[in-house]
Amino acid sequence: MDNDPQFVHLHLHTEFSLLDGGNRIGQLAEYVKEQGMDTVAVTDHGNLFGAIAFYTAAKAAGIKPILGIEAYVAVGDRTERTQTGVADGGFHLVLLARNMTGWQNLLKLSSDSYANGFYYKPRMDRTTLSQWSEGLIAINGHLGSSLAHHLTSFAQTGDDRSYQAARAEALWHAQTFGPDENGEPSFYIEVQRHSVELQNRINPYLVQLARELSIPIVCDNDSHFMRPEDHDTHDTLICISMGKTKDDTARLTYPQELYVKSPAEMAELFADLPEALESTVRIANRCNVDLDFSSNYAPVVKPIIPPEDVPYTGGDRTKWYKAFCAQYELEPFDSTRDVDLDPEALHVACDTALSRLAEAGLVWRYGRDGITKDIRDRLQRELGILSEKGIAAYFLIVWDFVNWARQNGIPANARGSGVGTMVGYVLGLSNACPVQYGLLFERFTDPDRSEYPDIDIDICQDGRPKVIDYVRQKYGHVAQIITFGTLKARAAIKDVGRVMGMLPGETQRLANLIPDQLNITIDESLEAEPDLMEEYRTKPEVTQLLDTARRLEGQVRHAGVHAAGVVVATQPLDSIVPLSRPPGAGADSSDLVTQWDGPTVERVGLLKMDFLGLRTLSTLERCKQLVRESLSEEAIRTALGIDDPERDPLDLDMLGYTDPRVFELFQRGDTAGVFQFESGGMRRLLVEMQPDRLEDLIAANALYRPGPMDLIPDYNRRKHGQEPVPKVHPIVDRYTAETYGVMVYQEQVMQICHELGGDPAAPGIHADQSHLEEERGDHQRAAAGVY
Numbered sequence: 001m002d003n004d005p006q007f008v009h010l011h012l013h014t015e016f017s018l019l020d021g022g023n024r025i026g027q028l029a030e031y032v033k034e035q036g037m038d039t040v041a042v043t044d045h046g047n048l049f050g051a052i053a054f055y056t057a058a059k060a061a062g063i064k065p066i067l068g069i070e071a072y073v074a075v076g077d078r079t080e081r082t083q084t085g086v087a088d089g090g091f092h093l094v095l096l097a098r099n100m101t102g103w104q105n106l107l108k109l110s111s112d113s114y115a116n117g118f119y120y121k122p123r124m125d126r127t128t129l130s131q132w133s134e135g136l137i138a139i140n141g142h143l144g145s146s147l148a149h150h151l152t153s154f155a156q157t158g159d160d161r162s163y164q165a166a167r168a169e170a171l172w173h174a175q176t177f178g179p180d181e182n183g184e185p186s187f188y189i190e191v192q193r194h195s196v197e198l199q200n201r202i203n204p205y206l207v208q209l210a211r212e213l214s215i216p217i218v219c220d221n222d223s224h225f226m227r228p229e230d231h232d233t234h235d236t237l238i239c240i241s242m243g244k245t246k247d248d249t250a251r252l253t254y255p256q257e258l259y260v261k262s263p264a265e266m267a268e269l270f271a272d273l274p275e276a277l278e279s280t281v282r283i284a285n286r287c288n289v290d291l292d293f294s295s296n297y298a299p300v301v302k303p304i305i306p307p308e309d310v311p312y313t314g315g316d317r318t319k320w321y322k323a324f325c326a327q328y329e330l331e332p333f334d335s336t337r338d339v340d341l342d343p344e345a346l347h348v349a350c351d352t353a354l355s356r357l358a359e360a361g362l363v364w365r366y367g368r369d370g371i372t373k374d375i376r377d378r379l380q381r382e383l384g385i386l387s388e389k390g391i392a393a394y395f396l397i398v399w400d401f402v403n404w405a406r407q408n409g410i411p412a413n414a415r416g417s418g419v420g421t422m423v424g425y426v427l428g429l430s431n432a433c434p435v436q437y438g439l440l441f442e443r444f445t446d447p448d449r450s451e452y453p454d455i456d457i458d459i460c461q462d463g464r465p466k467v468i469d470y471v472r473q474k475y476g477h478v479a480q481i482i483t484f485g486t487l488k489a490r491a492a493i494k495d496v497g498r499v500m501g502m503l504p505g506e507t508q509r510l511a512n513l514i515p516d517q518l519n520i521t522i523d524e525s526l527e528a529e530p531d532l533m534e535e536y537r538t539k540p541e542v543t544q545l546l547d548t549a550r551r552l553e554g555q556v557r558h559a560g561v562h563a564a565g566v567v568v569a570t571q572p573l574d575s576i577v578p579l580s581r582p583p584g585a586g587a588d589s590s591d592l593v594t595q596w597d598g599p600t601v602e603r604v605g606l607l608k609m610d611f612l613g614l615r616t617l618s619t620l621e622r623c624k625q626l627v628r629e630s631l632s633e634e635a636i637r638t639a640l641g642i643d644d645p646e647r648d649p650l651d652l653d654m655l656g657y658t659d660p661r662v663f664e665l666f667q668r669g670d671t672a673g674v675f676q677f678e679s680g681g682m683r684r685l686l687v688e689m690q691p692d693r694l695e696d697l698i699a700a701n702a703l704y705r706p707g708p709m710d711l712i713p714d715y716n717r718r719k720h721g722q723e724p725v726p727k728v729h730p731i732v733d734r735y736t737a738e739t740y741g742v743m744v745y746q747e748q749v750m751q752i753c754h755e756l757g758g759d760p761a762a763p764g765i766h767a768d769q770s771h772l773e774e775e776r777g778d779h780q781r782a783a784a785g786v787y
Contacts, residue, residue, distance in 0.1 A: 046113065074124065078123045090123040148199075150165040188216050189218070222258055227260070304328065315646040347387075357427060362375065489520060
């Protein structure tokens with residue numbers, strides 16, 4: 001076994017070299033292991049998109065991951081954006097992280113290349129490479145590199161000036177990436193052997209240059225796909241990328257040898273350069289990056305708390321609470337500057353600010369006389385858990401930008417599990433009383449779970465950019481989150497069909513045979529759709545198309561920007577996560593997005609917040625504006641039956657939910673433009689249900705989705721007395737009473753399971769439910785006096 005050849009792939013592209021690499025991260029590590037290697041590097045073009053996914057998959061497979069990038073290096077200053085015709089997108093340079101310092105420098109280099117160097121490609125330059133070279137190993141020599149550029153010119157012209165330029169280039173790299181702390185070199189000259197004439201012509205000069213300058217040689221294969229038989233699939237991918245068809249003879253084609261070769265194949269290919277093989281192993285042994293996923297970079301704030309709060313003395317409670325909130329300010333905490341601040345003091349200050357804002361919010365929501373012991377107990381229980389888990393600062397930041405939005409006339413409201421918190425309700429993050437509607441704090445965060453929960457915030461679509469800009473300007477270390485689109489079944493069929501030269505109408509016809517089911521695969525479609533299977537069996541061109549599409553299905557196709565996700569941190573983001581430019585952003589745009597997707601940024605310890613742009617909120621604001629412009633305040637008060645002169649009649653935070661005229665609108669199905677109630681199917685459901693209470697509308701929303709849809713007829717028949725509500729068990733019957741014995745909500749499942757099992761893990765569940773009916777009565781009586 002010791003005599004087996006040793007080799008490590010140090011130049012390899014995955015699917016995150018978008019539409020250029022065909023190696024799937026999920027399969028790569030296992031395949032490398034099968035080929036007798038225990039280490040592999042990933043060097044995607046210009047980015048670190050797949051670094052964490054690769055690191056995780058390799059570790060799971062028992063393979064040592066080497067984190068790297070094939071960088072683009074500008075010929076001159078990376079900030080210059082003038083077309084010269086000479087490597088405008090930059091020369092290629094492989095960079096490998098040798099240690100954590102090198103990894104941190106890769107983050108910096110990659111982020112800066114997008115932020116300041118983007119021109120065709122994200123580019124570094126000599127300045128940034130010199131600044132952030134420590135801990136990196138650089139490899140230069142393949143056809144896209146600066147060395148190859150000069151040596152190609154020398155091979156074609158014989159002009160010694162070109163050779164001397166290559167020599168100077170090699171010396172600069174050797175000096176910039178100098179010997180490490182053990183005297184080992186950090187710059188290598190790269191040699192590849194493929195069926196590419198130019199590469200083979202310059203290879204002798206690369207070896208000559210290395211020996212002249214005493215620079216070590218390393219070989220690699222620039223692997224773009226996994227197996228030899230994957231070449232055609234990868235070729236199709238390149239055609240998709242460039243908008244070409246297979247029969248275009250002038251298009252770019254890749255050598256067939258760019259697969260993940262075995263050590264034996266590489267040893268045979270470089271039998272005359274054994275030191276080049278040995279260099280791969282020496283480099284691999286020196287690259288040791290162990291990532292820590294236990295860090296927490298969640299933002300912290302420095303609250304400015306007024307010495308005294310202004311008490312409520314009567315009048316419009318919303319106006320009072322807005323004025324109350326205006327007294328509180330949050331200053332961002334920066335771990336790189338605020339090194340002298342006591343973390344415990346910050347923690348206490350955040351808890352204090354949140355508690356005082358929440359106490360005032362109780363008065364705003366319930367009035368001085370509407371705060372029962374159970375409501376206050378629930379609030380205190382939640383505040384205690386939030387303090388214990390260190391989430392107070394998170395709530396304060398969300399409150400800050402929601403409060404800023406509302407102060408500036410931009411509607412904002414929470415959705416999802418965050419609605420189940422009393423703290424969120426009294427802070428104005430949501431408008432659903434969790435006691436009245438049986439919403440559980442445990443849906444938001446279990447006391448026994450350590451990860452940060454999500455607070456999803458709907459923001460008026462028109463005002464959303466202003467809110468994000470406010471957060472960016474105030475907290476500084478802020479970025480939106482990248483997403484990656486993949487080739488789904490229909491898209492793969494249409495892309496491959498176009499590459500094969502098929503007419504758009506024909507590929508669309510085949511794509512339409514894919515069943516309308518979320519995330520269905522081509523294999524599943526062939527089983528489910530006889531017409532598609534018939535086409536596959538009887539038409540050779542369709543067989544070829546679907547077979548190729550199946551191999552490409554699921555491949556990462558493009559990058560985008562998450563519709564809502566934003567990260568906020570306490571230190572420069574490029575020290576935690578690499579940043580990139582949003583697709584389509586102009587050269588002067590300062591907007592940046594993370595290079596890692598939402599789950600990944602959360603895994604490395606960043607807090608993701610969701611800023612969801614909602615057109616409905618914009619519509620509501622416009623409607624309010626039209627009403628105010630069209631009617632006098634007296635007419636509005638008369639129409640709404642509101643006599644209190646201190647109360648804004650169009651204050652939607654104080655809205656009532658018992659107006660029969662509104663329910664008549666839903667009963668008619670007259671809900672075009674009403675969020676989540678406007679589809680044809682939903683409108684038919686409303687006509688059949690005839691909702692006459694808010695709980696019916698909530699149930700309709702929850703039931704109208706795959707699976708629960710089957711229970712809609714049971715709900716309607718029982719509601720209309722056409723079928724009795726079955727008796728199952730006293731506990732089950734109690735928790736499903738308001739939904740006529742139909743288990744609609746996750747809260748019902750949690751409550752029933754906890755009570756049937758006698759599980760003490762969520763004590764608040766029982767306390768909240770035991771007072772539910774009593775509290776509903778309180779709210780109805782309070783509503784009668786307020787609205």
